[in-house]
Amino acid sequence: MPEFRFSLPAINSLYADQQLAYHPRGAMLVTGGPGSGKTVVTIFRFLRSVRDDRDLMLFTYHKTLILTIRGMLRARAEELFGELDEERINEIVENKLSTFFQWHQDNIGLFRPEATSEECARNFRGYIGSRRRNNIKLDELFFDEGQDLPRIVYNNVGELTTNVSVGADRAQNFKGYYPEDQAEDIILSGIRMHIDSRRQYLDGNHRNTRQIFELAKKFVPEDLRVQAMRSEGLREGNEPEIRPGLSEAQQLAEIKRIIENFPTSNIGILCHFGNEVETIKDYLIGEGYSCAENAKDEKAFSYYWHDMDRIDEAVLKKKFRTPFITTFESCKGLEFDIVIMPFFQLSNRALTARNSDGRTWATRGHYYVAVTRARSDIYILYSFKPASMNFYDEAEKTDKFKGLL
Numbered sequence: 001m002p003e004f005r006f007s008l009p010a011i012n013s014l015y016a017d018q019q020l021a022y023h024p025r026g027a028m029l030v031t032g033g034p035g036s037g038k039t040v041v042t043i044f045r046f047l048r049s050v051r052d053d054r055d056l057m058l059f060t061y062h063k064t065l066i067l068t069i070r071g072m073l074r075a076r077a078e079e080l081f082g083e084l085d086e087e088r089i090n091e092i093v094e095n096k097l098s099t100f101f102q103w104h105q106d107n108i109g110l111f112r113p114e115a116t117s118e119e120c121a122r123n124f125r126g127y128i129g130s131r132r133r134n135n136i137k138l139d140e141l142f143f144d145e146g147q148d149l150p151r152i153v154y155n156n157v158g159e160l161t162t163n164v165s166v167g168a169d170r171a172q173n174f175k176g177y178y179p180e181d182q183a184e185d186i187i188l189s190g191i192r193m194h195i196d197s198r199r200q201y202l203d204g205n206h207r208n209t210r211q212i213f214e215l216a217k218k219f220v221p222e223d224l225r226v227q228a229m230r231s232e233g234l235r236e237g238n239e240p241e242i243r244p245g246l247s248e249a250q251q252l253a254e255i256k257r258i259i260e261n262f263p264t265s266n267i268g269i270l271c272h273f274g275n276e277v278e279t280i281k282d283y284l285i286g287e288g289y290s291c292a293e294n295a296k297d298e299k300a301f302s303y304y305w306h307d308m309d310r311i312d313e314a315v316l317k318k319k320f321r322t323p324f325i326t327t328f329e330s331c332k333g334l335e336f337d338i339v340i341m342p343f344f345q346l347s348n349r350a351l352t353a354r355n356s357d358g359r360t361w362a363t364r365g366h367y368y369v370a371v372t373r374a375r376s377d378i379y380i381l382y383s384f385k386p387a388s389m390n391f392y393d394e395a396e397k398t399d400k401f402k403g404l405l
Contacts, residue, residue: 002266004302004320006065006072007335008080011044017202022048027197029146029188030167033229034216034372035207038167039144039333043069045165046142050092051082054139059100061148064304065333066097067320100149107132113150113177120152124159137161145332147173147183154187158194166191171226172332172369176359181225205229205372207335209237212378216371218391219364226368241379244394251342251381252283258340258379259323263298267323268336270370272350272362274305276343277325284323293319304330328366331373339374340381341367347386364388 014022014037021030021041028045030038046058060066070093073080077089084092104111108123115123129135138161143149146168157164170183178186184199191197205213210231220226243254259267271277281291281303289299293315302316303325322336350362367388371378385394 002264002322003071004068004266004322004324005075006039006043006068008040008043008072008076014040014044015202015204015206017200017204021200021202024198025163027164027191027195028166029184029191029197029199030165030202031169031184031199032202033169033171033205033226034369035205035335036202037204037206038169038202039065041202042142042144042165042167047080049140050096051084055136056096056138056140056142057103058097058142058144059103060097060144060333061099061101062145062330062332063099064320064326064330065144066099067317068334069097070094071320100143100153113152113175115152117152117155121156121159124156128160139163140165143167145169145172146187147178148175148332150175150177151186151190154190155193157191162195164191164195164197171220171223171365174329174332174359174363174365203229205231205234207375208234208372209376210234211237211239212371212374212376215240215378216368219367219371219388221391223365223368238377241377242389242392243379243381244383244385246381246383248279248343248383251383252280254379254381255280255340255342256284256287258338262338265322265337265376266335267338267340268331268334268373269323269325269340269342270328270331270373271325271341271343272328272346274307274327276346277303277305277308277327280325280342291315295321301325306330328362328370332369334373335375336373337375338377338379339370340379341370342381344380344382344389345384345386347382347388351388 018037018041021028022044030041032038049056073093081089101111108127127133128137140163141157141161143166146166147170166187168184168187170181173183188197188199213231213234217226246254255269269280284301289301291301291303291312300321301323302321304316305327347362351360353361355361
């Protein structure tokens with residue numbers, strides 16, 4: 001199956017609003033919805049500073065996005081890095097991209113989101129004052145999915161650097177660090193405590209078809225900014241495939257059918273819980289597929305969740321392939337040709353049960369983000385209709401899908 005890489009357009013094909021976010025050299029908060037190009041702008045700003053030999057770091061929240069960006073940078077190294085030699089490119093790819101939590105753990109210690117602003121400031125100052133840094137701040141920092149870090153990071157980012165780029169979307173405030181609809185304003189205010197910064201809103205959606213985005217909007221009817229986003233100008237595509245009344249075995253068979261019908265497509269299989277990821281992984285292995293490093297291309301797949309097998313995780317870091325199975329929590333920033341959302345009857349439990357962080361396992365915003373990962377096709381599979389699908393009239397669609405079940 002194909003190797004999964006982040007999809008980065010040519011720099012001369014950036015849209016007008018993306019260019020407005022890219023060209024300024026100063027601090028920037030880039031906001032916008034899914035598919036607007038926030039991560040694209042962040043990566044191009046990062047690459048420009050790399051070519052200028054700046055001392056920098058790029059942070060994301062999720063390991064999966066880091067891995068896809070690394071794969072893309074390696075595959076397009078000659079184009080993206082210019083005259084940099086191979087040793088320097090490898091050093092950048094391996095050491096200048098990280099999750100913020102991992103970087104903090106490696107350089108300062110365990111990051112505590114609940115820490116006071118004063119504690120965070122002391123930690124940042126201590127790092128800059130260490131022998132490693134010798135009181136020299138980084139030239140520039142880049143944060144993707146900025147809403148996934150608490151305000152104390154941005155209130156004190158000036159202790160680490162003199163320039164910063166942040167991409168953020170208040171509709172994806174899954175961690176709950178910010179009051180509803182306030183994430184972007186709070187982040188910008190925090191940056192401006194130390195660094196003069198501007199904001200650029202990206203209002204396009206360059207990923208989804210009209211049909212996919214209209215489905216995504218139905219999951220968040222109370223989000224006024226999402227509802228205000230127009231879909232008329234999006235490209236036309238296939239209608240979403242919603243398959244009710246399927247047993248677990250039938251859903252697994254449907255996943256296999258889709259994989260076999262689209263062998264060259266980038267496929268994401270998104271679930272609520274890690275045990276669902278394991279169920280699908282075990283099923284595919286039983287059907288002759290493999291997530292091993294030496295798996296044949298036509299039978300290879302990858303998966304990720306936070307408590308996955310460490311041997312498999314080591315393989316994932318070397319070879320990130322699709323189909324890719326992961327959780328709703330870990331899919332942000334990724335993009336697929338096809339998204340499959342199986343076992344969706346578990347939505348009722350996921351929206352009410354709480355995890356170790358005290359948050360529900362899913363929110364309607366998770367579903368909005370998951371659906372918007374799809375470029376071309378979306379499949380939602382379930383045995384019985386959960387409350388989150390109340391907008392969908394099963395009776396109206398029964399005849400259409402009867403022959404496919």
